[in-house]
Amino acid sequence: MSYQHIFGPVLSRRLGISLGVDLVTHKICSLDCVYCECGKTTNLTLQRSSYVTFEVVKSELDHYLKHNEDPDYITFSGSGEPTLNQDLGRVIAYIKAKRPGIRVAVLTNSTLLNDPGVRKELALADLVVPSLDAVSKEAFLKLNRPFKGLLVEDIIEGIQTFAGEFAGKIWLEIFILPGVNDTPKELGALREVILSIDPEMVQLNTLDRPGTVSHILPATKAELDRVKEILDMDIIQIIAKVADKKSMGRNRDMESAVLETIHRRPCTRDDLVAVLNADPDRMDTLLAKLEAQGRIEARQQARGVFYRTIKFLAK
Numbered sequence: 001m002s003y004q005h006i007f008g009p010v011l012s013r014r015l016g017i018s019l020g021v022d023l024v025t026h027k028i029c030s031l032d033c034v035y036c037e038c039g040k041t042t043n044l045t046l047q048r049s050s051y052v053t054f055e056v057v058k059s060e061l062d063h064y065l066k067h068n069e070d071p072d073y074i075t076f077s078g079s080g081e082p083t084l085n086q087d088l089g090r091v092i093a094y095i096k097a098k099r100p101g102i103r104v105a106v107l108t109n110s111t112l113l114n115d116p117g118v119r120k121e122l123a124l125a126d127l128v129v130p131s132l133d134a135v136s137k138e139a140f141l142k143l144n145r146p147f148k149g150l151l152v153e154d155i156i157e158g159i160q161t162f163a164g165e166f167a168g169k170i171w172l173e174i175f176i177l178p179g180v181n182d183t184p185k186e187l188g189a190l191r192e193v194i195l196s197i198d199p200e201m202v203q204l205n206t207l208d209r210p211g212t213v214s215h216i217l218p219a220t221k222a223e224l225d226r227v228k229e230i231l232d233m234d235i236i237q238i239i240a241k242v243a244d245k246k247s248m249g250r251n252r253d254m255e256s257a258v259l260e261t262i263h264r265r266p267c268t269r270d271d272l273v274a275v276l277n278a279d280p281d282r283m284d285t286l287l288a289k290l291e292a293q294g295r296i297e298a299r300q301q302a303r304g305v306f307y308r309t310i311k312f313l314a315k
């Protein structure tokens, strides 16, 4: 079976072996971040809906869990904002009933956290990773290019309210774009907000793959170190690249895994080798074959050659 809405598993730099679930189709989001690895938002919306139906996700999960080892985490992320799917809570509840041992994580852009219904659904998860890149309106608009009328102060209030209610772990993620949200003033304001949220961890991220806007550059290690120093908290981590390999996903067909992974996010050959725990020579052969077949394309970017799908072919 070739999956359309679940992907991986990948060796996540944050979660261990993580099976991804994508509850919206490309590319539905309430933001259109300049750094988005999934491409431009084509449906900029705050409307919750069954963008992918519960039955379809359930059927893919059932098939995956029947034929593969259980992952450490099932993570809701992918090519848009997962809380926009109105069946999110139903899917989490289904996973928890079927496999209570698998932890559930939700990566969210935080824009719907001021909705009590969304907070209630997220309460079923073990880990929520809300993003907050900016406190000032200027930086928010520049970085996140929100749905019309979305206010950063409402998003902050939503995260604060959620943090006050949630019994699981919260890791706040901040994407640093040099020259936009790394000024002492912005970071000082962010620090105050972080203190009010009191997350277990704050993760500093920067551009790793090509963003929507081609001219933006990632923060350097020195710039991230400086941000960490200004924020000055023990809970801050600069997200490191996946370093070690564990046995994972042995049952998965590598070609499907590669296509599902790069369908959502362009990756270099080394990214694919790392996240799919693949043999490098075998990966080279596979990428060359897929490129020759016209199924994927290679593009030179600052960090290397990135592969993306031209057309996602179900087997």
Ligand code: SF4
Residues within 6 Å of the ligand: 029, 030, 031, 032, 033, 035, 036, 037, 038, 041, 078, 079, 080, 081, 109
């Ligand atoms: S980075 Fe996340 S929140 Fe921003 S546009 Fe992409 S999917 Fe949406």
